[in-house]
Amino acid sequence: MAAPLLDTLDTQLIDLLSRDARVSNRKIAAELGVTEGTVRGRIKRLQQDGLIAFTAITGFEMGKRARLAFINVQADVDKVREVARTIADLPQVNAVLITMGQFNITAMCLVDELDALVEIASDQILTINGVHHVETSIAVKTIKYNARMAKITRPAEVVDED
């Protein structure tokens, strides 16, 4: 993970688009004092490099799954990557981190009730070959969270605009 070379214009673009991605290239160009072509080219490059992705974030009133839960997993060291991929393929799991620490995998998911968490943790994850211990914890209150910063694991297919 080498630090990418972003200049001031890239940073300004990211800042603008993280507030509202539906601003037109024309408006961005006018605001930043560059041409529309520059804006289009920069956005395309940032997307291709996997540095930004556009998405729609919905609030909790537009979906039921609202509670963030952590599933901390101890898996055999020689099977970590394999186990992590299997967990990442579960449709209910939003994020999978491989870590070095007390646990070697953390899965995060949004659940609407405890039963759903039990289902994922004990029925689906604990039964994976190589997993020997699972601990769960539920976020009862979120103090700080920034949905606009994430790990972009699959760079988007770039759709040409306009």
Added chain:
Amino acid sequence: MRLTSRGPMRKPAGLTYAGQMPGPMTQSFSYDATDLNIVEQLRLNGRANNQQIAETLGLTATTVSNRIKRMEDANQLRVVAVSDFSAHGFNVLLRISVEVDGRPASDVAHELGALPEVVAVHIVTGRYDIDMLVALHDFEDLAHFLLDRLSDIHGIRSLTPAIVVDICSYQFDVAPIEAKE
């Protein structure tokens, strides 16, 4: 909660959701299939213009525009660019579990949340009290974070770190949405 066998998981005693972010219990915003279809299109391509979405879904551009505005005004939708941690120069990610002693966990959590290096803070059930995600430029920043930042916060009994070495998936398209400034 700990699971070591296949047995059913016990619900922890005294678990309350007081102070929880608005959840299913406070459902007040009404939406229909058309709203969800528009959101789906925006998730595929947040930069698609109203006309393109309208054509895909067989709607008028005005309807698409009005529906998006209604969801945005109700703070139920944001179409945004999500940027990678590395775009901000954060090359070291740590997940740190915190045990609190002698102070309310929420007080400690708020102080932790005020630190710029801390990108996420949750009060959690289970073995620890607080779960946080810390983003640093490199490992040299760790000394400053530990010795100058965390040392000023009272009530931290223990810190259990996990170094994030790889992220296999990271997809959160549901999140608390703050009001527009």
